[in-house]
Amino acid sequence: MKSETETLLLQNAVPIIDLENTIEDVATNLREALSEKGYALLINHGISNEKIKKAWKYFDGFVDLTDEVKLAFERSKAPDGENHGYVSPGMERFDGRTPELRHAYNICKLQDKFLPEQQLPGFSRHINSLVDDFNELGRFILKALAISLDAPPSFFTDKHSFMLSDDRFNLTTLRMLFYPPVEDQDHGRSFIRCGAHADYCTFTLLAQDSEGGLEVKLRGSDKWERVGHLPGALFINCGETMAIWTDQFYHALQHRVVIPDQVDIRHRGRHSIAYFCHPDNSALINPKDLNITTKQTTSDVIQNAYDITMALAKGAFAHHYS
Ligand SMILES: O=C(O)CCC(=O)C(=O)O
Numbered sequence: 001m002k003s004e005t006e007t008l009l010l011q012n013a014v015p016i017i018d019l020e021n022t023i024e025d026v027a028t029n030l031r032e033a034l035s036e037k038g039y040a041l042l043i044n045h046g047i048s049n050e051k052i053k054k055a056w057k058y059f060d061g062f063v064d065l066t067d068e069v070k071l072a073f074e075r076s077k078a079p080d081g082e083n084h085g086y087v088s089p090g091m092e093r094f095d096g097r098t099p100e101l102r103h104a105y106n107i108c109k110l111q112d113k114f115l116p117e118q119q120l121p122g123f124s125r126h127i128n129s130l131v132d133d134f135n136e137l138g139r140f141i142l143k144a145l146a147i148s149l150d151a152p153p154s155f156f157t158d159k160h161s162f163m164l165s166d167d168r169f170n171l172t173t174l175r176m177l178f179y180p181p182v183e184d185q186d187h188g189r190s191f192i193r194c195g196a197h198a199d200y201c202t203f204t205l206l207a208q209d210s211e212g213g214l215e216v217k218l219r220g221s222d223k224w225e226r227v228g229h230l231p232g233a234l235f236i237n238c239g240e241t242m243a244i245w246t247d248q249f250y251h252a253l254q255h256r257v258v259i260p261d262q263v264d265i266r267h268r269g270r271h272s273i274a275y276f277c278h279p280d281n282s283a284l285i286n287p288k289d290l291n292i293t294t295k296q297t298t299s300d301v302i303q304n305a306y307d308i309t310m311a312l313a314k315g316a317f318a319h320h321y322s
C-alpha cells in the first residue's frame with residue numbers, strides 16, 4: 001500500500017514554472033501543464049512570502065475574535081446574495097452533506113467599512129496591498145495564458161478590467177482560509193477540510209503554509225492524489241469559466257482538502273489564501289473567440305461570465321462563487 005505521505009511533489013510529478021523566465025517560456029510551460037495535468041506550481045512569482053504570512057496572522061486575529069463580532073461580518077446566506085464576508089466552520093458543504101471545518105473570509109470589497117479594520121488595525125491596508133500584488137500577478141498570468149493559446153496578448157486582460165476594484169462588475173475574490181487543528185474525537189468520516197469541487201473562475205492562485213491535505217484528481221483519472229507542499233510556491237489551476245472558454249483544452253481541476261490521517265499534520269492548523277480571478281461580469285465567454293482545434297462545444301448558447309458563475313454557484317450546496 002502506498003504511504004499517505006507519498007505526494008505528487010515527492011514523485012517529481014508536479015510541473016514547476018519559474019515566472020522569472022520570459023513570458024513566452026511561461027506561456028509554453030502553462031500550456032503543457034494546464035492541458036495535461038490541470039495544475040502547476042509557480043515559483044519566483046513576486047508575491048512576498050512575508051506579506052502572505054502577515055495576512056494569515058491578521059486572519060488568526062480575526063478567528064480569535066468572539067463569535068458575535070465575527071458573525072457581524074458574515075457572508076449573506078442567500079444563494080445569489082453577495083459573496084463578500086466571513087464563512088464559519090460547517091456553513092459550507094460542497095458535496096451537500098459533509099460539513100467543512102474551516103474559517104473563510106471572502107474578500108470582494110476593499111473599503112475599510114467592509115473589513116474588520118476597527119478590530120484589527122492595519123488589516124485593510126495590508127489586504128489592499130496584497131490584492132494589488134495578486135492583481136498584478138493575475139494580469140501577467142492572463143497575458144501568458146493568452147499567448148499560450150495563440151491569442152492576442154491582451155485577449156484575457158481586456159476582459160478582466162475590474163478585478164477586485166468593483167464587485168458590481170467583477171466577481172474576483174481573495175479568500176482567506178484557516179483550517180483549525182482536528183482533534184482525535186473529530187477525526188472520522190463526518191468532516192472534511194474542503195469538499196471535492198472545481199472552481200468557477202478563469203484561474204485560481206493558491207498559497208498554503210504547510211502540507212495539510214490538498215488533493216487533486218488528474219484529468220481522466222478517478223484517483224485522488226496528494227499534492228505536497230513547496231514552501232513559497234503558488235498553486236495554479238483553471239476553473240469552469242476557462243474550461244468553457246477553451247472547450248475543455250484547459251479543464252477545471254477537481255480538488256479537495258482532506259483531514260490528513262497523520263497525527264502531526266492533523267493536529268496542526270492550516271492556512272491558505274486563494275485568489276479567484278474572474279472575468280468582468282458582462283464578458284461573453286465564447287469558445288469561438290479562441291482558435292482551439294479540439295472543439296467539443298455541445299451548445300451554441302454563449303453566456304456571460306456572471307451567468308456562468310451564478311449557475312454553478314446555485315448548483316452547489318451552500319457555496320457561493322469562487
Ligand atoms: O485551502 C485550499 O487549499 C483549497 C481551498 C479551495 O479549493 C477553495 O476554497 O476553493
Ligand SMILES: [Fe+2]
Pocket residue numbers: 197198199255
Ligand atoms: Fe477550490
